[in-house]
Amino acid sequence: MITVKRLFTFFVLSSWLLLASTSSYASAEYVAEVLRLVNVERAKVGLNPLCLSTQLT
Structure with a gap:
């Protein structure tokens, strides 16, 4: 089960990644x-890792 703390961490790290990449x-x-760090948190809940896309930045 995904905890609130893990969801918060995931969203914060994802937001930082988005801001940092732009x-x-x-x-x-x-x-x-x-x-x-985002991928570490994703792995904890069984999600596949993310990768950067030069087409999106």
């Missing part, structure tokens, strides 16, 4: 780390 101030390392 910001001119974001470094590639920062974006990669946020994506890694």
Whole structure:
């Protein structure tokens, strides 16, 4: 069962990833780390990992 804390963490990390990928101030390392953290949380609840798409940025 997905807990409220995990859902909150997932949404916060996903939001950071979205903002980081669209910001001119974001470094590639920062974006990669946020994506890694999001995927760690997704794995905890049995979801497939996300990946960046250059077509969407």
